Amino acid sequence: MMLSVFPVLLSLVTAYVSARIPDGRLHANMPPMPLMPFEPVSNSVTHAKTGASMPPLNTTYYFDQLVDHTNPSLGTFKQRYWMDWEYYEPGGPILMFTPGENNAENYTMYLTNGSIFGMIAQQEKGATVLFEHRFFGFSNPYPDLSVASLKYLTIQQAIDDLAYFAETVKLPMPGGDNVIPDKAPWVLLGGSYSGALPSFVKVNKPDVFWAGYASSAVVQSIVDFWEYFDSVRRFMPQNCSADVQAVVQHFDQVFTSGNQSAITALKDAYGMKDVSHLDDVAGALRNNLWDWQKLSPLSGPGSLFFQFCDALEVKDGKNAPASGWGVEHAVNAWGTYFKNTYMNLLCGDVDVATCIGTYNASASVYTDTAVNNAARSWQWIVCNEMGFFQDAAPAGMPSIVSQLIQPVASDMACSLLCHAFASPPVPNVQKTNEAYHGWDVKVDRLFFANGKRDPWRGATVSADSHTVASTPSQPIVVSDGFHFSELRAAAGDVDPTIKNVQTQALSYMHTWMEEWRNIQGGK
Ligand SMILES: *[C@@H]1O[C@H](CO)[C@@H](O)[C@H](O)[C@H]1NC(C)=O
Ligand SMILES: *[C@@H]1O[C@H](CO)[C@@H](O)[C@H](O)[C@H]1NC(C)=O
Ligand SMILES: *[C@@H]1O[C@H](CO)[C@@H](O)[C@H](O)[C@H]1NC(C)=O
Ligand SMILES: *[C@@H]1O[C@H](CO)[C@@H](O)[C@H](O)[C@H]1NC(C)=O
Ligand SMILES: *[C@@H]1O[C@H](CO)[C@@H](O)[C@H](O)[C@H]1NC(C)=O
Ligand SMILES: *[C@@H]1O[C@H](CO)[C@@H](O)[C@H](O)[C@H]1NC(C)=O
Numbered sequence: 058m059m060l061s062v063f064p065v066l067l068s069l070v071t072a073y074v075s076a077r078i079p080d081g082r083l084h085a086n087m088p089p090m091p092l093m094p095f096e097p098v099s100n101s102v103t104h105a106k107t108g109a110s111m112p113p114l115n116t117t118y119y120f121d122q123l124v125d126h127t128n129p130s131l132g133t134f135k136q137r138y139w140m141d142w143e144y145y146e147p148g149g150p151i152l153m154f155t156p157g158e159n160n161a162e163n164y165t166m167y168l169t170n171g172s173i174f175g176m177i178a179q180q181e182k183g184a185t186v187l188f189e190h191r192f193f194g195f196s197n198p199y200p201d202l203s204v205a206s207l208k209y210l211t212i213q214q215a216i217d218d219l220a221y222f223a224e225t226v227k228l229p230m231p232g233g234d235n236v237i238p239d240k241a242p243w244v245l246l247g248g249s250y251s252g253a254l255p256s257f258v259k260v261n262k263p264d265v266f267w268a269g270y271a272s273s274a275v276v277q278s279i280v281d282f283w284e285y286f287d288s289v290r291r292f293m294p295q296n297c298s299a300d301v302q303a304v305v306q307h308f309d310q311v312f313t314s315g316n317q318s319a320i321t322a323l324k325d326a327y328g329m330k331d332v333s334h335l336d337d338v339a340g341a342l343r344n345n346l347w348d349w350q351k352l353s354p355l356s357g358p359g360s361l362f363f364q365f366c367d368a369l370e371v372k373d374g375k376n377a378p379a380s381g382w383g384v385e386h387a388v389n390a391w392g393t394y395f396k397n398t399y400m401n402l403l404c405g406d407v408d409v410a411t412c413i414g415t416y417n418a419s420a421s422v423y424t425d426t427a428v429n430n431a432a433r434s435w436q437w438i439v440c441n442e443m444g445f446f447q448d449a450a451p452a453g454m455p456s457i458v459s460q461l462i463q464p465v466a467s468d469m470a471c472s473l474l475c476h477a478f479a480s481p482p483v484p485n486v487q488k489t490n491e492a493y494h495g496w497d498v499k500v501d502r503l504f505f506a507n508g509k510r511d512p513w514r515g516a517t518v519s520a521d522s523h524t525v526a527s528t529p530s531q532p533i534v535v536s537d538g539f540h541f542s543e544l545r546a547a548a549g550d551v552d553p554t555i556k557n558v559q560t561q562a563l564s565y566m567h568t569w570m571e572e573w574r575n576i577q578g579g580k
Contacts, residue, residue, distance in 0.1 A: 078412055079405040083422040083432040085412045086340045088447050089347050090435050091249040091273075091513060091540055093156050098166040102143045105179070114141055114165045118229055122191070124198040125209055126217035134198040136191065136218065137161065141168035141175070142184040142230040149182035150242040150267070150570055153223065157251030158435040160194030161187055172544050173559050174246050174270070177566050183244070184230060190251070191218055192434040201426045207437045212489065216258050219245060220265045242267035242573040244566070248541035249273050249513065250438070257493040259500040268502040268569045270562060273541040275516040277495035277523070278486035280444035281464040284515030284522070287450050289349045290457045292510045297366035300381035301346070301457045304388050308339050309460050326389070328396030331410040339459035341413045343447065344403055345395070346457055350512055352539045354552040361402075368394035444484040445516070496523045501530045502569045506558045508538035532565055534558045 078085055100113035122136040123129050139161070152174055156164045168185040169175040178185045189196040192210040199206035223243050227234040245255040245266040253276045255269030290298050311319050312335045324330045329338045348362040369390045370377040381387060404412035411420065425433070439445050446464035450456035489495075496518055505527075507519040518525040519535050527533035536543055536554040543549065549556035 078403065078407055080403075081432065083430075083436070084415065085344060085403050086337055086415050087432065087436065088445070089350060090158050090432060091275075091350060092159050093164065093167070093248045093251070093541060093544060094351075094353065095156075095163045096166050096171070096545075097163075098169055098171055100165070102141060102169075104142070105144050106146060111141075111143060112229075114139065114168060115162070117162070120222055120226060122196075122198075122218055123221060126214055126221065131198075134191075134196070136196040136222075137189040137194065138222075139165055139168065139187040140184060140228065140230065141165075141178075142228075142233075143169075144175075144179045144182055145184040145230065146182040147232055148241070148574070149184065150178075150244050150573075151186060151223075151228070151236055152178050152183050152244045152246060153186040153188055153219070153266075154246040155188045155190045155219070155251050155254065157190050157247060157249065157254070158193060158438070159431045160429055161189035161196075162194060167544070171546050173272075173546060173562055174544070176546055176559065177244070177246075177270070177563060180563055181566060181570050184228065184233075184236075186228070188219070188222065190215060192437075193431050194429055197428045200428065202428055202430055202433050202437075203426045206426075207434070210434060210437055212257060212438070212442055212493070213261075215254065216261050219254065219258055220262045223265050238265050238267070242570060244268045244270065246270035247272065247274070248544055249275055250435075250443070252541065253493075256498050256500070256503060256505075259503050260494050260498055261492070263500065267573055268504070268566065269500075270504045270506070270566070272506045272544055273508060273511050273513055273517060274505060275443070275445070275513055276493070276498060276518060277516045277520070278443040278445070278484070278489040279516055280446060280483055280486055281448065282445045282516065283448050283450045283456075283458075284520075285445070285447040285512045286343070286346060286456070286458045287454075288510070288512045288514055289346050290450075290455060293346075293349065293362075294366055294370070295379040296370045296377040296381040298381075298457065299379070300369050300377070300383070300387035300391075302455055303381065303384035304391055305339075305342065305457060305459050307384050307388055308342070312339060312459075312461060323388075323392075326392035326396065328392075328400045329409060329413060331408070332413045333410075334414065334416050336459075336461040337414050337416070339461045340415075341403075342391075342395075343458055343462070345391075345399065347447075350540055352510075353542045353545070354538055354548045354555055355545065365394065365399070368398070439484065441484055442486070442489045444486045496520065496525055498525075499531065502565075502572075503531050504562050504565050505531070505533040506541075506543050506562060507533065507535045508540065508542045509535055510538065511540045511542075513540055532561065534561045 100115045102111045118138050119135040121133040124131040167174050170179045243266045247254050252271045252274035255271045256276045311323050332338050345365040448462045448464050449458040449460045505518050507517050536558045543555045543558040549559045
């Protein structure tokens with residue numbers, strides 16, 4: 058409805074961000090970025106103890122960051138951050154986090170006790186700092202995201218940014234010039250990739266941050282990350298899972314049959330007759346399943362993922378049994394939903410071939426180097442250092458993703474982008490895991506929070522394929538939640554297993570801050 062009121066504005070916006078699909082991704086055949094959810098928050102804050110008024114939360118501060126930590130002669134760039142000291146009292150901790158792979162300006166809610174980060178600050182009388190990761194938003198060493206500039210986007214430079222900030226910053230709050238890590242306990246927090254950073258930093262720079270909080274932290278880099286969808290398969294409603302497997306098998310059968318009329322009919326039934334490459338067509342079906350990643354205990358039964366399952370499993374007002382309705386009904390029902398309802402949500406005004414096709418090397422997805430393009434910067438990180446191709450289960454195993462979707466070789470979007478990036482044909486995950494210890498991390502005072510139904514769990518310390526012990530200095534607490542479900546304070550009110558994670562986090566952080574005070578007192 059809004060759209061028809063502002064047709065002129067909308068067309069201008071559309072022309073500017075030419076091939077951008079509605080959810081902000083570069084492309085419907087690239088995995089969505091695992092972004093911490095955010096909500097608007099009031100910008101007016103007063104100090105909890107003194108009642109003094111403070112600058113609005115959305116006040117942006119700038120830090121002079123080194124472009125290259127291995128070569129300071131390249132100079133500095135302005136790195137953005139935001140902060141909140143409404144709970145701060147002298148002696149309290151400095152809690153720092155980055156939302157990682159996104160423009161950080163909308164994450165100010167995490168400064169407040171609307172999130173577990175702010176709850177910790179409130180309990181421990183700490184200050185919170187929201188820090189924009191280099192090459193995201195408007196924290197860029199150079200004015201573009203060309204390959205020459207992106208050379209300075211590495212996990213190590215990001216780690217060095219965090220450490221250099223903590224060690225040299227004069228925070229814009231009363232007493233903020235006297236809180237470097239010698240004087241105050243610093244805590245690094247985050248979720249998903251940014252949740253892995255506390256783990257990586259504790260391994261790489263053990264003396265800077267006293268404690269860490271790693272939510273759904275993808276500590277282990279993995280190229281062929283088929284476990285992602287396998288975990289969706291196992292936790293989604295059984296009838297829906299059974300039917301999705303049947304449909305995907307049907308696609309594989311038809312698409313490898315050589316029967317052109319059958320192939321065309323199937324593409325057309327899903328609204329994808331203009332998409333020429335069959336792996337793109339089959340790959341696009343992942344979108345309904347990627348919606349699982351957006352679930353949280355706070356999302357209701359009407360969320361997009363469940364709308365999709367209802368479209369397949371509710372027939373004449375009746376739910377399918379656990380075995381589903383079978384391939385015939387499911388192929389038609391999914392096609393109708395995909396073509397008539399979902400395509401518009403997925404592609405918006407972008408034409409279907411551009412939205413879903415990955416083979417056009419001159420498409421803007423590969424050539425646009427403007428800054429504030431989180432998807433491009435994130436793709437650079439995964440192409441070079443982390444992998445995480447979300448593809449079919451190994452042949453012969455149950456799979457909700459087509460066998461046409463295999464890592465690297467047929468993941469055209471990434472291989473083309475990786476090619477444009479001139480990065481190695483396969484991300485060097487071995488180097489990443491050696492440098493930052495992946496699943497084998499063993500450090501002091503690092504809290505891991507995971508969710509049973511998180512599709513990323515296979516890359517966390519709660520992976521099924523790898524057992525990591527929970528210890529008092531490195532506790533691992535798992536809820537029934539999804540991806541970083543416990544970050545929002547309100548999630549604890551609707552799910553007691555999330556509440557448990559939050560309560561334990563608060564308790565461990567309190568113990569660790571006491572430890573700091575005891576050591577300081579003994580000095
Ligand atoms: C901060 O938010 C207020 C509204 O709460 C808005 O008026 C103001 O322009 C914002 N300031 C910045 C720097 O974004
Ligand atoms: C932040 O939120 C505002 C309001 O919803 C939106 O207009 C803006 O595009 C968002 N910024 C980013 C970088 O997502
Ligand atoms: C946040 O702080 C306010 C004010 O002290 C308090 O009323 C509220 O319960 C707190 N929320 C949480 C989740 O702790
Ligand atoms: C090709 O598929 C069409 C439509 O499904 C079917 O009618 C036809 O029999 C098939 N042709 C062959 C040679 O299998
Ligand atoms: C079957 O599908 C319906 C509709 O999506 C869902 O509510 C129900 O939980 C599913 N039942 C099983 C056993 O998977
Ligand atoms: C490839 O993308 C370019 C740039 O957007 C466009 O001009 C061209 O028509 C596209 N080619 C095809 C075959 O779609």
